[in-house]
Amino acid sequence: MIFALVYCTAGISGGHINPAVTFGLFLARKLSLTRAIFYIIMQCLGAICGAGVVKGFQQGLYMGNGGGANVVASGYTKGDGLGAEIVGTFILVYTVFSATDAKRNARDSHVPVSTPAPSFL
Template identity: 85%
Template sequence: MEGKEEDVRLGANRFSERQPIGTAAQSQDKDYKEPPPAPLFEPGELKSWSFYRAGIAEFMATFLFLYITLLTVMGVKNSNSQCSTVGIQGIAWAFGGMIFALVYCTAGISGGHINPAVTFGLFLARKLSLTRAVFYMVMQCLGAICGAGVVKGFKKGLYDSQGGGANVVNPGYTKGDGLGAEIVGTFVLVYTVFSATDAKRNARDSHVPLLAPLPIGFAVFLVHLATIPITGTGINPARSLGAAIIYNKHHAWSDHWIFWVGPFIGAALAATYHQIVIRAIPFKSRP
């Protein structure tokens, strides 16, 4: 029992905004209580198994995310594949659907970030420590590299000839267009993450935590529909880095900075907007 108590005390959900759900919520006071902000540094986390378990979950989730989505991209670009008939919609569904599934699977372990931009936004909002944020980002990038590497291993010729799913600003658009698309797209995603996991809504509507992965995945789907023609849609620096490293050609690196700067700016704007505007709304519980 002592080990379990320590695991919970230092676990990924120590600073979670989640409230009891279902019948548990009905038997408890629904008044909203502001959770304490996460400390900048939390040395005790480094001694907790839950810290490393959360990092492993982020690695595995990002690995699976890149594996499924890049395979879909390769299938769409391969004119001899039946997957080519699904087009941009199929790619968007692959990205959105995998986020939905993976957030659902890992939310209780690591928070289900699967994206350095999401981690950065939550860090700015003091939902996790700098120690955990950096660890998550490293594991996400490693997972993305491994996932892209497995895809290339299946069919190296097709992977190299079709650009490896690397994000670039497409012809007809400027670098400014690409940067703007990444900023706005990431803002939509991170804003949805904040809204779907907001403690005030969880306290008022006990079903909200159960539905959180759905709007997050749907936001990813919609952003991909809008921005695939512009940048191929990054909004996830780990996804862009993994594809660029495995493809490893100059074409993949020429615009790569956009897929870090854009998502981080978008995440920062979403975190700021949520903290200043949304959190200022008075809480009123339902009877």
Template identity: 75%
Template sequence: MAKDVEVVETVEYTAKDYTEPPPAAFFGLEELIKWSFYRAAIAEFIATLLFLYVTVLTVIGYKHQSDPNVFPDAECGGVGVLGIAWAFGGMIFILVYCTAGISGGHINPAVTFGLFVARKVSLLRALVYMVAQCLGAICGAGLAKGFQKALYNRYGGAANEVADGYSKGTALGAEIIGTFVLVYTVFSATDPKRNARDSHVPVLAPLPIGFAVFMVHLATIPITGTGINPARSFGAAVIYNKSKAWDDQWIFWVGPILGAVAAAIYHQVILRAAAIKALGSFRSNA
């Protein structure tokens, strides 16, 4: 009697061929004649508008439902902080998924600036994206106020401010680290070399980016309401237009920009060893 022979199939995964993409043009003025450039700017505007509209109404709804003066006997205080974090993270997941193929799905001036520092986008595209994002944020917050003006004014318009009991230094540190986590995740999730090397692992880039936003909100909502997105903070401040929101506004620009620059340098120079590669290329040419 022949013995049964168990055949074990082994699957070998091979990485795809990978070529390092060239850096984006610094100024990128030639993009002005391309419709795809304007289409991308429109996509960033609409995505940021939708982001602010949904998230601002989520924050206002939570504060209204948890207000003891309105619902003294309510057993549930709305979606809670966890629900707010899910709203921000979930919207980023949805919007990045929808716009990644058109504009890259930045929806955040800090992300755009970090990608510019890494030479992933041109200066022109970065500036136009930032303007589109800020305008979209203003319109999104304006729509939220237009639909629920009384509640918007009563509950602070979801404007980012340093919470009582926290110093501006603590708030700045929270914004720097929170944005570092977000932008670092963006670089890692969209790294073409990683996608080629780990081609056997299906990675949906918007998912880890959305989760990064969710996790950072859990950590920093009690401190600053969580900015990590200058457009989000600016749009809410413009529509709410109170002194406290404007006094703290610099924190929600300086912190995210510093965090984005740190993440870009860490990913490109340390993880991708850009400086070592450049030095090796220089020596070989010499």
């Protein structure tokens, strides 16, 4: 799914579908503050709309699973969950930076293929 979203939005927003990636690109000065804020607001609104669609089609599952909210599994602390989120987000942002590096050859850059890979971890 991420592959399709990045591929479809690459020409519009550069494939920005995650606020962490947008924020990272802003910090690297590859994106203006105005554009970063706009993208992050739109990404959050898109997530809210997506949750609404899921709730509309699968209300029983939606409510039975806490509305899709992530929780830390039993046996792990909130610190463990936070650490896992930090590492996962770092890997995602690092992958995007590596895949979109202008110094890489065009044949080396597989942005739509490599970007969703960290999501499977």
